[in-house]
Amino acid sequence: MLDIKWIRENPEALDAALAKRGAEPLSASLITLDQKRRAVAQAMQDMQSRRNSASKEIGAAMAQKDMELAEKLKAEVASLKDTLPAAEEEERQLTAELTDALSRVPNIPHDDVPVGKDENDNVVARVVGEKPTWNHKPFEHYEIGENLGYMDFERAAKLSGARFTVLTSQLARLERALGQFMLDLHTSEHGYTEVSSPLMVRDDAMYGTGQLPKFAEDLFKTTDGRWLIPTAEVTLTNLVSGEILDQEKLPLRFTALTPSFRSEAGSAGRDTRGMLRQHQFWKCELVSITDAESSMEEHERMTACAEEVLKRLGLHFRTMTLCTGDMGFGARKTYDLEVWLPGQNTYREISSCSVCGDFQGRRMNARYRNKDGKGTTFVHTLNGSGTAVGRCLIAVMENYLNEDGSITVPDVLLPYMGGIKRIEKAA
Structure with missing residues (x-):
């Protein structure tokens, strides 16, 4: 399996290697899928970070007897807890889809391999x-x-x-x-x-x-x-x-x-x-x-x-x-x-x-x-x-x-x- 990081950094090299094998270019579709996965992963990470910080803010608000703010923060945490499972599932699905796509990409020929059809x-x-x-x-x-x-x-x-x-x-x-x-x-x-x-x-x-x-x-x-x-x-x-x-x-x-x-x-x-x-x-x-x-x-x-x-x-x-x-x-x-x-x-x-x-x-x-x-x-x-x-x-x-x-x-x-x-x- 090829490294998606290498593919992101060398899309032209991947497509050129695939062309030598007589295969269609794949870098664009792989990178697009990876971008979706990374965006969802980042959003999920942001939600987790916000949930953790909001949970701490609840304690501070309650210590200051600001119950209105505390209740608002509790509602935000509850909403994040409801949203996170869907994001986690989407991230799992995109990761599995990307892994499957990468697992079907052939290896990169060595530079001294003769180029040919059959x-x-x-x-x-x-x-x-x-x-x-x-x-x-x-x-x-x-x-x-x-x-x-x-x-x-x-x-x-x-x-x-x-x-x-x-x-x-x-x-x-x-x-x-x-x-x-x-x-x-x-x-x-x-x-x-x-x-x-x-x-x-x-x-x-x-x-x-x-x-x-x-x-x-x-x-x-x-x-x-x-x-x-x-x-x-x-x-x-x-x-x-x-x-x-x-x-x-x-x-x-x-x-x-x-x-x-x-x-x-x-x-x-x-x-x-x-x-x-x-x-x-x-x-x-x-x-x-x-x-x-x-x-x-x-x-x-x-x-x-x-x-x-x-x-x-x-x-x-x-x-x-x-x-x-x-x-x-x-x-x-x-x-x-x-x-x-x-x-x-x-x-x-x-x-x-x-x-x-x-x-x-x-x-x-x-x-x-x-x-x-x-x-x-x-x-x-x-x-x-x-x-x-x-x-x-x-x-x-x-x-x-x-x-x-x-x-x-x-x-x-x-x-x-x-x-x-x-x-x-x-x-």
Whole structure:
């Protein structure tokens, strides 16, 4: 969430930033609403002040036996007491309206983010590795998985409907191996603390990371009012919600391997084949909580941690700097890692690493004590996939496919595979 004080002082900057995102200007409407709220708050404060002073004047008038003045003052106090509740309610309503309006305003892009309309305007930051070359024909992951007998979409549909997958035997183990490898890498070498966190959260947690109120239709809600997490970013970031941290203890770095749940409300007809876009999928999430000075440097570090996963798996990928029109709602700058999928003959996103500035910290009311002891500052937050396990499975299947339809297990995953070096067709 943006600071209304900053908006009042920088209306042109806000509207220029929104224009870069392809959004309409909002500064005028926000400032008008804020002026109404502040006017009512000031009037209420004046009434409270007058009520208090009039109450004191009553005692003075009575001491001087000026009963006429005392009665007049009593009538004024009574009138103020009757008027104040309505003013307080109006102030509450205007505050709630302003908070809701601010909560729907996207973050301000960082100055070095390329300006653009959509994914076609994203910029290649770097390319790692080379596209594999084979003598045999490449296949898409669902063709490979079904041919092996370990990937079943019909049974998944029988259980849960569209956009679900049943993996069995060696493919199920390969998926598990990928998740464990990522978690071990990030905790043992990259300095992240492993967290086992809830998969269901309250409204406040979703609000804190920006999923609510704007993106409710993209989420799954339980019958008791909780939400299934769309990413462990929600739980990991909200670990510091409402807290005041010591700057010396920052950054905090958390990772978790969890299922994620998304309704995919806006993706009807997209990626309906296979397991590229699922309602439920595993993801290894990375979250950092930093001070204001180090968040941009932490963004580069986090992205490098995610890239290391793909490097060790021997996968060809490119890192893209997203343009202003393609960035997520809460991001100031985002790198997408796009892995090469031979079966599709294209790159597909496998990780997205974003720095959010104090956008989420303000929503969560999470702060840190400054080293100089002069007050507190909202924390800066970052999040990234390290990486999406299902999409990584797809990449391994397509890039390590052999001519006979089997899949060679990447060397780095062998310690997790119980002696399985090649995934072969079910007997």
